[in-house]
Amino acid sequence: MVFPSLVLPQIAASRSSVRSPFALLLSSSSSPSSLPSPFSNVLFPLRQLSSLSLSSSRPSSLAPSPSYPPSLFHRPSLLPRSNLQRCFQSTHSAASQNIRPSSSSSSSENEANNSTPRSKRAEEPTAAKTEPGPSSSSSSLYQRLAKLIREKLQQQMVKASASNSKDPSNPTPVPAFPDLGRLISLALPQRRTIVIALVLLLVSSSISLTIPFAIGKVIDFFTSGQSSLFGLGFGTVAALMLLVFAVGAGAKAGSNILLELSGVRVVQGIRSQAYRSALRQDVEMADRGAGDTVSRLSVDTSIVGESLTSDIGDGLRAGVTVLFAGTAMFLLSSKLTLLMLTVVPPAAIGAVFYGRYLRDLTLKTQDAVGAMTRLAEERLSPPAFRTLTAFNTQKAEARRFDEKVGSIVELQTKEAYASGLFYAGTGFVGNCAILTLLTYGGHLVSKGEISVGDLTSLLMYTAYLGGGMVSLTSFFASVMKGVGAGARVFELIDRESNIKLGEGERLASATWQQGGPTRLPIRFNDVHFSYPSRPNQKILNGVSLSIEPGQSYALVGGSGAGKSSVHSLLLRYYDPSSGSISLAGKDLRSYSPESIRKQIAVVPQEPILFDGTLEENIKYGTEGATREEVERAAELAGCHAFVKDLSNGLDTKIGSRQLSGGQKQRVAIARALVKRPSILLLDEATSALDSASELLVNQAIDSIIREGKITVWIVAHRLSTIKSASNILVLDKGKIVEKGSFNELDRPGTRFRSLMAAQLDGGAADPVEEEVQVDVEQREEAAAAEEVQEKSRDENIYTRRLDGPTPARSSSPYNSLGSRREYHTSSRNPLEKDSEREGVVPTEPTWSVKQMLDRRSSSPPVVNRQTIQRLENSSSLRYLERDPSQGYQELERQLQDFVRLIQVVRDADLEILQGEEEEILDSRVLSKLESLENRLCFDEQGVEGIVESGQGEEVLDPQVLLGVAESDGREERVRRGYFVVERVSST
Numbered sequence: 001m002v003f004p005s006l007v008l009p010q011i012a013a014s015r016s017s018v019r020s021p022f023a024l025l026l027s028s029s030s031s032p033s034s035l036p037s038p039f040s041n042v043l044f045p046l047r048q049l050s051s052l053s054l055s056s057s058r059p060s061s062l063a064p065s066p067s068y069p070p071s072l073f074h075r076p077s078l079l080p081r082s083n084l085q086r087c088f089q090s091t092h093s094a095a096s097q098n099i100r101p102s103s104s105s106s107s108s109e110n111e112a113n114n115s116t117p118r119s120k121r122a123e124e125p126t127a128a129k130t131e132p133g134p135s136s137s138s139s140s141l142y143q144r145l146a147k148l149i150r151e152k153l154q155q156q157m158v159k160a161s162a163s164n165s166k167d168p169s170n171p172t173p174v175p176a177f178p179d180l181g182r183l184i185s186l187a188l189p190q191r192r193t194i195v196i197a198l199v200l201l202l203v204s205s206s207i208s209l210t211i212p213f214a215i216g217k218v219i220d221f222f223t224s225g226q227s228s229l230f231g232l233g234f235g236t237v238a239a240l241m242l243l244v245f246a247v248g249a250g251a252k253a254g255s256n257i258l259l260e261l262s263g264v265r266v267v268q269g270i271r272s273q274a275y276r277s278a279l280r281q282d283v284e285m286a287d288r289g290a291g292d293t294v295s296r297l298s299v300d301t302s303i304v305g306e307s308l309t310s311d312i313g314d315g316l317r318a319g320v321t322v323l324f325a326g327t328a329m330f331l332l333s334s335k336l337t338l339l340m341l342t343v344v345p346p347a348a349i350g351a352v353f354y355g356r357y358l359r360d361l362t363l364k365t366q367d368a369v370g371a372m373t374r375l376a377e378e379r380l381s382p383p384a385f386r387t388l389t390a391f392n393t394q395k396a397e398a399r400r401f402d403e404k405v406g407s408i409v410e411l412q413t414k415e416a417y418a419s420g421l422f423y424a425g426t427g428f429v430g431n432c433a434i435l436t437l438l439t440y441g442g443h444l445v446s447k448g449e450i451s452v453g454d455l456t457s458l459l460m461y462t463a464y465l466g467g468g469m470v471s472l473t474s475f476f477a478s479v480m481k482g483v484g485a486g487a488r489v490f491e492l493i494d495r496e497s498n499i500k501l502g503e504g505e506r507l508a509s510a511t512w513q514q515g516g517p518t519r520l521p522i523r524f525n526d527v528h529f530s531y532p533s534r535p536n537q538k539i540l541n542g543v544s545l546s547i548e549p550g551q552s553y554a555l556v557g558g559s560g561a562g563k564s565s566v567h568s569l570l571l572r573y574y575d576p577s578s579g580s581i582s583l584a585g586k587d588l589r590s591y592s593p594e595s596i597r598k599q600i601a602v603v604p605q606e607p608i609l610f611d612g613t614l615e616e617n618i619k620y621g622t623e624g625a626t627r628e629e630v631e632r633a634a635e636l637a638g639c640h641a642f643v644k645d646l647s648n649g650l651d652t653k654i655g656s657r658q659l660s661g662g663q664k665q666r667v668a669i670a671r672a673l674v675k676r677p678s679i680l681l682l683d684e685a686t687s688a689l690d691s692a693s694e695l696l697v698n699q700a701i702d703s704i705i706r707e708g709k710i711t712v713w714i715v716a717h718r719l720s721t722i723k724s725a726s727n728i729l730v731l732d733k734g735k736i737v738e739k740g741s742f743n744e745l746d747r748p749g750t751r752f753r754s755l756m757a758a759q760l761d762g763g764a765a766d767p768v769e770e771e772v773q774v775d776v777e778q779r780e781e782a783a784a785a786e787e788v789q790e791k792s793r794d795e796n797i798y799t800r801r802l803d804g805p806t807p808a809r810s811s812s813p814y815n816s817l818g819s820r821r822e823y824h825t826s827s828r829n830p831l832e833k834d835s836e837r838e839g840v841v842p843t844e845p846t847w848s849v850k851q852m853l854d855r856r857s858s859s860p861p862v863v864n865r866q867t868i869q870r871l872e873n874s875s876s877l878r879y880l881e882r883d884p885s886q887g888y889q890e891l892e893r894q895l896q897d898f899v900r901l902i903q904v905v906r907d908a909d910l911e912i913l914q915g916e917e918e919e920i921l922d923s924r925v926l927s928k929l930e931s932l933e934n935r936l937c938f939d940e941q942g943v944e945g946i947v948e949s950g951q952g953e954e955v956l957d958p959q960v961l962l963g964v965a966e967s968d969g970r971e972e973r974v975r976r977g978y979f980v981v982e983r984v985s986s987t
Ligand SMILES: Nc1ncnc2c1ncn2[C@@H]1O[C@H](COP(=O)(O)OP(=O)(O)OP(=O)(O)O)[C@@H](O)[C@H]1O
Pocket: 287, 531, 533, 534, 539, 557, 558, 559, 560, 561, 562, 563, 564, 565, 566, 605
């Protein structure tokens, strides 16, 4: 049976009737292969009903079944949309918290947290609306359906809320089942547009519903040989019909456009409300992962928006169609209408079983597609992709992916068979019914009880009715989806943060313009803390400490000891479980979180950069900073070394992954410095930096510390960073177990020393405390014995180093028991002669650069040969002494750095400073040359006496590298153990 194509756009078209290729792909398995039959449209709603009404713990059954019968009338948009959403949602959900936010999952899992009484309360008003009315059997059917759906939702909510309540770590407030009033209120800002759209929709629907009637009359006009139609000539009637159709098309276009636009605006409004709410939340929510929130912001908001606009339009259109078409059918021929309805029950039974089977298959397919997408997402993420490339696991990964794809194909094959058979069956039954209808209808026509035109109209209205019922079913499912998604969105919008922004007293702040940062003493008073997500794991177990303003502190402890957590508490990311933290004498909780955070700058372990320019990233959170301030902060943080290589300098666009770890850390440090905070928290801020950059950054930190204005609180593992702090706090087993200066703690038996030993040994496990405490005397004896051995070994090493390649040796400055090996230079050591002990610098070159580089020939070259040659021709390392507090490995590292610096100096043809003793004493001054423009900083450092290179003068005077120390009021020159380079005359 072929219907005039004129009918199609009027019925099948809808706002989203264009199927994207992806949508087609997704729904391809459910595309029927049987011939179109209008009859199947009549059956289809029943099939949907069956799939909906059959109870299942999987609420996705609420979504329209993805397999639509082949029909002239079916609305293709429904299928792909729902499938797409479900695929997307299942991916999202699984990626986040194993919540399945699929259409129905939004109703299920969101409501996952719902409490029964609230659900029931919410149910009442809606249930009243959906109570079957006595007048309309079809509406009663759908009302029952809606009720069933609602009951399913409630069951899911109760079930999920019960399971949720077992999880004490999830303190998310239980979302309310939103009342429809609140849901509708979201569309209120767009009410004018929506009302106009609905009026236009009614106009277009009414026009389209007159088409079968008009076509019937036209057929009668031609078959009966009448001379006029409705008292008018055919030409006039045709012209009028054309006009009416044009009006209908215009109204339809208008309603579609307006509904679409209002939908977009409603979604935008909800999204922005929900996003604002998400930003107001505490860190605890972010700890649970962004997946669920993102899913609410993206999927759920669009479902809600769609339900409130397009779906309501579709529902209205479908309701009018069913009512009008049903009435018209009975008016045209009640006998034929009843005959059509006799075929419905057997087909409905088949539909019930098919619907149930298909629903299960669809859910499994969704899961499988979700799993496949998750795998692809995970493996193709940049860090994962690098790992798989590095490990050459492409083939294994491809096989893993194929397995996932295979399981989808398996399910879709079953679905293909099932739908093929089902549609063949329903098509056959439908065609038989049509044959019967035509036979009986023809009989009635021959008897003159009904005209050919009326029979045609009746068949067309039948199709309309089928299409309308499909849409109505989808409409109710969509509304329920919208209600479920609404619950999730409202839950996000209504969520109250445990640490509320804007609540509390403002922490008074003196600005820097007024002479410096606010002085804010910090006190931790018996602070106990567990993360809300792991309440049974004690992180802090009675921490008491005092942080004085303007002082510097290093918080050290083993990995996972809770150092970062201490900073998190100070930033009020969380509140202590018990005890208190006070700032400037008042409980932290009495201040508004923003005002506390305004005073604190933090450099986290893993700095995050945002899409934007470097300057924007540095100014992030300090938008008022001037370009000069940004440049100064960048310089202090050592950013210049890499910024100068970028084509647009600070204006270069960077993404979150376009800088190296060390560069990111420097930008984060600059970001903290530009904020001009009262308290600077550095959490492993230099861990990703190379030694030269680390020196540079440490120097910046040192100068901040020396200024004594900002409180600097460092969390670090590296000794070099820890040493810059004047106070060290050792955190162990949730408590501060030691505090003091470096010199006070750097003694045998301290936890501090054992921690440093472990780290200098290259990450070996911390020696247990007991081990450290046990028999110190015995251990010191062992250490002394080892020291003697070490000394003689070192002497040999020194000798050998000067003559040839380096022998293998232990780089650890600690003995096996964790005590420091104290290195004492021997008289046999050519680097230390008796005269040197008295502060006299040796006059003979002792170690050439070439020797040193050759010695490390197995390492990647640090300078190119040409440079070495140049360097070698002009200089030799004259004297080298290790820093007693550091091991030989450190010495070698410094040496390497130094060579690199010299190279830079040479390559850049920089002017080499002779400088004041105090400045040049520290080899870190030299390291500046690497990153600073020629002469850039020298004036600011107050360095004088620049000596031009290449003029046969000493590059660095060995004398300059002596330190000046005060001893008994006398000024003494002491050797500080840095490098001396003597310029060998090149002239
Ligand atoms: N957001 C969180 N939720 C739950 N537990 C956490 C969270 N962050 C950290 N933890 C746990 O708290 C403990 C302390 O972590 P923290 O990051 O404070 O340690 P740390 O001393 O800074 O370690 P590291 O030196 O390795 O950075 C660890 O056991 C960690 O697993």
